[in-house]
Amino acid sequence: MSEITRQPTRTGTALALSAAGFAILALGFTTSTAAVGGLAATVALAAGLVRGSRRIVDAAGGLFFLSLLFAGASGAGTEALLLAAVGSILAWDLADNARSVGAHLGRETDTRRLELVHAAATLVVLAVGAAVVYGADRAAAGGQPITAVVLLLVGVVALVAVVAR
């Protein structure tokens, strides 16, 4: 009787590590500390995928977040930070999906279509989101008085409150 291997799928692992590599590349345009953080996050992500552990994958997501925060706080360019954010979210999402698909269906099953569709859906949402946010930033170009920033923050808080009940 052949047992199924409940490990993260190979397709998902490859996709997630590619996205993580892209995030490192984007972080490389900010500060070297953030890039090292991204590298550490990628190593953690790979470890989580090898072990098939949700905790390690989530911890890798947290490391990505800290790297982004650090890069942003030390004055990174808007484009680089947005791209790094897209790469980080995509990497975590694909890794977690690979883990979940692996747990459900095992490595022996052909799940390429499932995971490519999932990756494409997430990528489209992130790309559109990044484009909208970036567009809004360009439209409001010029000086940024602190009131605008505060208003933007209030908007974000309101959106989060409505959206993530």
Next chain:
Amino acid sequence: MSRGFDTERWTGLDGLVLVAAAAGVFTRESSLLLAAGLGVVVLGYVRVAAIPEVSLRIERDLSDATPDPDDEVEVTLRVTNEGSSTLFDLRVVDGVPPALGVVDGSARLGTALRPGATATATYTVTAVRGEHAWDETVVVVRDPSGAVESRETVDAETTLRCEPELAATADLPLRGLTSKYAGRVETDVPGSGLEFASIREYRHGDPIRRIDWNRRARTGELATVEFREERAASVVLVVDTRSEAHVAPDDEGETAVERSVDAASVAFSALLDGGDSVGVAAFGPDECWLAPSSGVDHRARARRLFATHPAFAPTPPDGAFFPSVAVRRLRRRLASDAQVIFCSPLVDDYGVSVARRLEAYGHAVTVVSPDPTTTSTVGARLARIERDLRLRELRGSGVRVVDWGDESLGVALARAEAGWSR
């Protein structure tokens, strides 16, 4: 639209977004606020997640619905989306019967499915004796973001029926307990037959052909030659199907019940060919009784019984079992002149006590015991020694024992027979 249950996949993202936004305000970096904005977009994407109405049709095709044992059967699972919306994340786990092992391919399917489209999974199972019905297919659907998941089951009835031919590949010698009908078991009763038994004084009415004429010529006395009479036996094959008997040397190996049923079906065929009347009983939670009889109909009934009766299923039974009640019921059913062939791995003491009790009640008992023990660990070696002691105890109490190891049943029988007294 159903919301399904929350996978809690994106839990905590809202907190991270707020932290990023707050950091953006404190450091007056617009890029952090923009990253937080991207997070809000993702949160919105997760929030609108919903699972459409799932309407799937599942079909299953077997390359052969009535295979022979150990044949490989190719199973094709077809999943069609009959709903009106695309399923972005569809995971299907087929309910392969527990006794059938998937040897090639995967009985699972993961794909995205447009309305009207069909996805196919192909896998191969090895047929084993019995009637196997497929369980419900489990379908897991997630929304594209993976935030919600719904799980349902779809039923597609498929049955694989595998009935081995009853082949008499080994000859099982019986003990001396017989019925009054002529057959092939040599008894100690003197009379007509083939094998010389004794010479006794002539009595009036003895057939003229059996008079020892040489003796008459030598001494002038009349004497009659007697032969061992050959009679038919009535045999009941009792298979130990208790959960204790569902043991195998390793994960891949045949269980002792499987081998016991094999031995019983070989013996059934051989005995029936020899003119004996043969019955079948299961000693386990599932009740099974086929009274001793003979003939073509009986053979067909037994073949069906061995193949598909739930008592002989390759998976352990889960009902409650009261062994002493079962022994009493078995005894009531056994005719006084019935021999018993008891197929049991004898991995616990109860099997021994059953054999000894039946022997004590006058049913000549032969135990055919498939050996499920190994020598891999200390515990396994201990189990083997315990089993050997049980066999020795049985032999000591006059029960015939066939210890059936890895070799074929015929070899085991020949070896055991050499040590038996008539």
